[in-house]
Amino acid sequence: AQSVAQPEDQVNVAEGNPLTVKCTYSVSGNPYLFWYVQYPNRGLQFLLKYITGDNLVKGSYGFEAEFNKSQTSFHLKKPSALVSDSALYFCAVRDPLSGSARQLTFGSGTQLTVLP
């Protein structure tokens, strides 16, 4: 079965500092990995995905994520945080070898707060 863990419920960072939101996964085969962001009272918005190729993936709003197969991680990063980045971030995984091959499994979310 596929699963994803976001070990931090809350991350605080000062504006202008780099930010990291952590994600680890468990799948049978090679994972497809996604990051989504959710602002208050809104649906989720797609940020970026890793399917294959370069381990460093660039996405929307200056975010990037690094796929690390040996550590089964897919951490979200941004070099310089903005107050407007404050939101709830979800990591998601899809295992192409699982029975529910089309299903995304989401983590429990990490609340990012960027302090001015």
Place this chain on the structure above:
Amino acid sequence: EAGVAQSPRYKIIEKRQSVAFWCNPISGHATLYWYQQILGQGPKLLIQFQNNGVVDDSQLPKDRFSAERLKGVDSTLKIQPAKLEDSAVYLCASSLDPGRNQPQHFGDGTRLSIL
């Protein structure tokens, strides 16, 4: 392009009552999903449609939840009768081609409160 539309945005009902949610996906998106998001948790897939056929409903509580997508476009999700534990945000999403890992586009959800 217009996004995924959902209505109503908020609904308050008493337990044992019935409720229905509506979703209009992005034009041309064959795949439609309904998720349940309980406060403090990530979205959990309830049902996935490909056009008007069900692809996955393994996590749908079929004794009280039902969903349909009769013409392969709009969809409705119904709860009958509602329980207190159904209090959550119900999100609809659509995707152009999930087999090619196209991203899911989400509506703003319906926040359901059960009294």
